[in-house]
Amino acid sequence: MPLLPKLSPLQSRFAASLVALIMVLALYLAFSIPQFAYAAEVDSIGGDDHNHERLLDRPYIDIDIKDLELREAGYEAEFIGYDRGIIGRAPAANEPTPLINNRLVQTNIEQGQTLPYSFLNASVFGDLSPNTTGFPSPVRIRRLSTGLEYEDDVLDDGLEWMDGEDGNTQDHELRRRQSTSEDHRTVYITATTCVQPQPIINTTTDSPPQLELYVSLSTSNTNPGPGQDPSSQQMVTLDGGFGMIVVNATGDVFMGLYGPNTTAYKSVWNAQLAASIDAPFHFYHNGTNPNLYLVDSDSSSALLITGDLTDEPSNSTVYQEWLESATPYVIFAGNRDDTSLNGLQNSYCGLTQSATIVPAVNGEESKSVTMGITTRGNNQPKQQFYIDTLGSGSTYNVFLATNANSTGSVVGGGGQVWPMTNFTTLTGMSFECCLAHHLTLADGNCGVIFDLSFCTQTAYAVPSNPQNFPNFTALAAFYDNATLANYQIFEKVLAQIPCETTSSAQYSLARTCTDCAAAYKEWLCSVTIPRCTDFSSDLSWLQERAMGQPFPNGTFLPEAQISFANNSVPLNSSRNPSIDDFVTPGPYKEVLPCDDLCHQLVQSCPASMGFSCPRPGRIGYNSSYGQMPDPKIPGQIGQITCNYPGAAYDQLSGAAGFSLSILYVALAVTSIMFI
Numbered sequence: 001m002p003l004l005p006k007l008s009p010l011q012s013r014f015a016a017s018l019v020a021l022i023m024v025l026a027l028y029l030a031f032s033i034p035q036f037a038y039a040a041e042v043d044s045i046g047g048d049d050h051n052h053e054r055l056l057d058r059p060y061i062d063i064d065i066k067d068l069e070l071r072e073a074g075y076e077a078e079f080i081g082y083d084r085g086i087i088g089r090a091p092a093a094n095e096p097t098p099l100i101n102n103r104l105v106q107t108n109i110e111q112g113q114t115l116p117y118s119f120l121n122a123s124v125f126g127d128l129s130p131n132t133t134g135f136p137s138p139v140r141i142r143r144l145s146t147g148l149e150y151e152d153d154v155l156d157d158g159l160e161w162m163d164g165e166d167g168n169t170q171d172h173e174l175r176r177r178q179s180t181s182e183d184h185r186t187v188y189i190t191a192t193t194c195v196q197p198q199p200i201i202n203t204t205t206d207s208p209p210q211l212e213l214y215v216s217l218s219t220s221n222t223n224p225g226p227g228q229d230p231s232s233q234q235m236v237t238l239d240g241g242f243g244m245i246v247v248n249a250t251g252d253v254f255m256g257l258y259g260p261n262t263t264a265y266k267s268v269w270n271a272q273l274a275a276s277i278d279a280p281f282h283f284y285h286n287g288t289n290p291n292l293y294l295v296d297s298d299s300s301s302a303l304l305i306t307g308d309l310t311d312e313p314s315n316s317t318v319y320q321e322w323l324e325s326a327t328p329y330v331i332f333a334g335n336r337d338d339t340s341l342n343g344l345q346n347s348y349c350g351l352t353q354s355a356t357i358v359p360a361v362n363g364e365e366s367k368s369v370t371m372g373i374t375t376r377g378n379n380q381p382k383q384q385f386y387i388d389t390l391g392s393g394s395t396y397n398v399f400l401a402t403n404a405n406s407t408g409s410v411v412g413g414g415g416q417v418w419p420m421t422n423f424t425t426l427t428g429m430s431f432e433c434c435l436a437h438h439l440t441l442a443d444g445n446c447g448v449i450f451d452l453s454f455c456t457q458t459a460y461a462v463p464s465n466p467q468n469f470p471n472f473t474a475l476a477a478f479y480d481n482a483t484l485a486n487y488q489i490f491e492k493v494l495a496q497i498p499c500e501t502t503s504s505a506q507y508s509l510a511r512t513c514t515d516c517a518a519a520y521k522e523w524l525c526s527v528t529i530p531r532c533t534d535f536s537s538d539l540s541w542l543q544e545r546a547m548g549q550p551f552p553n554g555t556f557l558p559e560a561q562i563s564f565a566n567n568s569v570p571l572n573s574s575r576n577p578s579i580d581d582f583v584t585p586g587p588y589k590e591v592l593p594c595d596d597l598c599h600q601l602v603q604s605c606p607a608s609m610g611f612s613c614p615r616p617g618r619i620g621y622n623s624s625y626g627q628m629p630d631p632k633i634p635g636q637i638g639q640i641t642c643n644y645p646g647a648a649y650d651q652l653s654g655a656a657g658f659s660l661s662i663l664y665v666a667l668a669v670t671s672i673m674f675i
């Protein structure tokens, strides 16, 4: 006070109200003349939205009137000072916005703009986040190391990541978080693109340039970006909308997110940026396999499974927990012809914005994807996805992912994405028949069925007719029921055989009646429920069936083909006569059961039961059984050349713990067989 001249009460009140008036005026001007507000910050911030936020954040109305009154005499000086403050309080040009651990910022980035961010020392040396308890156990994933070999990786809550010992970036390991030392902390800086600029000419099919992420640990470069000294910063160009820089920080970390100038694209990027001392907030499983396998598709739906969720035996607690667990993964899909995903395919946020099939939000049921845990195939838990709103004869790109909800943690909350894979739906046939009957989903004469109650291992497309079996529940029940009826006859026969006697009276020391019953069931489900695909498919291992019948739309095959088929029972009928009687699918092609199923049956059951398998080259063999893919024949690797329980495409043998030893396959003398 002593420095200020003493004012009379009147003078004092006048000064105070003048200051207040000027403040109101300044506030009015600030909001009513946009150019004024922009002028103050145009250098530091480009985007309109951003400016607006900053403007509202500014402390215009935070001035303490009492404080001003205390300095009443200096009102003129204060006013000038305040005026300066409007400009002076604006962040210095390119002052970085501080990030908080595991908290994303989402922002628009103009072309040619670099947005500055920082992760301050206090955050670098802040508390680590609590360990998560998302999954019952760490998930094994497989990464592609060299060529076609898969190696095991551990996805530990899906969140921990570090470079491999050999410095090969593809060769990464996922483990519990990095050790930290006294003087430095590992900081994971990740950026993902949500939206990218649009082509100016709509025939442009390339994707726009990718964002660039810059990181500096130097206080002499607090605005890393293009044009700064390269020795003081690291840079990564995002790939498919994802980029990560991992640093060992000893103090403040500075970041810049830059959108390159383009002439062929208009509008801005929208992107997420996050820094974490725990684990990457966003993640792309670079160099791993897609961890997603097609079981089968028909013309409007597809069934996919993930790799095994655990290797633990079925009597373990972890195994049981997985069976009851919430589904850990989600799935994205989009038609391959839709180019809007190009450039965003490694970004969880980008997929959310651009994929046509996306996970449900807010815990709602997805309209097009049904998910669950299954143990089909090798008896280990895995997740399955049934997608049922697909177009016929189309190739879909599909992506496995996890989101924040899967792990129940803020750590890694930006989502993880696995490499893209693809599948093609069956061609099916004309929709006319089906639309007339309001059957929009079932249109082909092959339909995917799964989750049967007796043939629990059966999950593939079967001969169908949308007019007779409008939904897959009814179709599955028809096939399952037919198989169970046959199995019950077999059980009566098996009951005559001395099984539960002393080992000397058993039919075999190596095999028991339990083995025989299991082998019979595997074989029976495979031969009673044929695996179906388009009649138009020309894959060499397929067997034509029911060629004399009309397609469900009423069309017959050309006369010449029908008369040729007339001379052959296998070509002119289905494997199981009741299919022709009740389903009447029309012409289709069958993926034959594997011959190993027959051999396993013969070996597992008493000779007195009279099972035998046709020999290769003999009558009946070629139309009854198929063989496993032959690596020497081009185009067979990864294909399902013969049908076996739990078969899925592109599963290298051993890739998902599937072992040929569990294949029970062979031939018996029943009405179902072609001899």
Ligand SMILES: *[C@@H]1O[C@H](CO)[C@@H](O)[C@H](O)[C@H]1NC(C)=O
Binding pocket: 111, 112, 226, 261
């Ligand atoms: C990008 O464009 C802006 C405005 O047109 C220009 O000022 C800037 O120098 C350009 N940046 C680069 C790297 O070309």
Ligand SMILES: *[C@@H]1O[C@H](CO)[C@@H](O)[C@H](O)[C@H]1NC(C)=O
Binding pocket: 128, 129, 130, 131, 176
């Ligand atoms: C998380 O778990 C790891 C081992 O699994 C342990 O070393 C670490 O101390 C735990 N961190 C916290 C914050 O509990």
Ligand SMILES: *[C@@H]1O[C@H](CO)[C@@H](O)[C@H](O)[C@H]1NC(C)=O
Binding pocket: 202, 203
């Ligand atoms: C491109 O735009 C023109 C005119 O706007 C439109 O007629 C044309 O169908 C568009 N092409 C594509 C492939 O979207």
Ligand SMILES: *[C@@H]1O[C@H](CO)[C@@H](O)[C@H](O)[C@H]1NC(C)=O
Binding pocket: 169, 170, 238, 239, 240, 242, 243, 244, 284, 286, 287, 346
């Ligand atoms: C994946 O790894 C390759 C090779 O190291 C690298 O070129 C690419 O940018 C990486 N992609 C992503 C999305 O991290």
Ligand SMILES: *[C@@H]1O[C@H](CO)[C@@H](O)[C@H](O)[C@H]1NC(C)=O
Binding pocket: 181, 186, 246, 247, 248
């Ligand atoms: C960080 O430091 C650790 C040793 O504490 C080292 O193993 C690791 O390679 C360093 N990482 C980077 C990205 O420099």
Ligand SMILES: *[C@@H]1O[C@H](CO)[C@@H](O)[C@H](O)[C@H]1NC(C)=O
Binding pocket: 121, 122, 125, 250, 251, 252
């Ligand atoms: C960063 O924080 C740590 C721990 O609080 C402290 O020891 C260190 O001196 C700080 N470094 C800088 C550059 O401020």
Ligand SMILES: *[C@@H]1O[C@H](CO)[C@@H](O)[C@H](O)[C@H]1NC(C)=O
Binding pocket: 313, 315, 316
């Ligand atoms: C599970 O079964 C195996 C053999 O079938 C046995 O060796 C193991 O001890 C069992 N484990 C548990 C936890 O019961």
Ligand SMILES: *[C@@H]1O[C@H](CO)[C@@H](O)[C@H](O)[C@H]1NC(C)=O
Binding pocket: 360, 361, 362, 363, 405
């Ligand atoms: C995550 O789960 C919570 C509760 O289970 C739900 O309220 C929330 O909407 C979910 N978020 C998303 C993105 O699915």
Ligand SMILES: *[C@@H]1O[C@H](CO)[C@@H](O)[C@H](O)[C@H]1NC(C)=O
Binding pocket: 336, 395, 420, 421, 422
């Ligand atoms: C499907 O994905 C595989 C690799 O997963 C790739 O080799 C193939 O070219 C893709 N096919 C199409 C049609 O995109």
Ligand SMILES: *[C@@H]1O[C@H](CO)[C@@H](O)[C@H](O)[C@H]1NC(C)=O
Binding pocket: 428, 429, 430, 432, 551, 553, 554, 555
């Ligand atoms: C009926 O379906 C078959 C098989 O897809 C097709 O070839 C034929 O053109 C269809 N006929 C009509 C009239 O749509």
Ligand SMILES: *[C@@H]1O[C@H](CO)[C@@H](O)[C@H](O)[C@H]1NC(C)=O
Binding pocket: 470, 471, 473, 474
């Ligand atoms: C499926 O069809 C059967 C009759 O064929 C019907 O009883 C059942 O309600 C249908 N289910 C659905 C989900 O439409």
Ligand SMILES: *[C@@H]1O[C@H](CO)[C@@H](O)[C@H](O)[C@H]1NC(C)=O
Binding pocket: 477, 478, 481, 482, 485
């Ligand atoms: C199941 O099969 C039995 C015997 O073949 C038959 O009586 C019954 O109607 C069938 N049920 C269904 C739902 O097809």
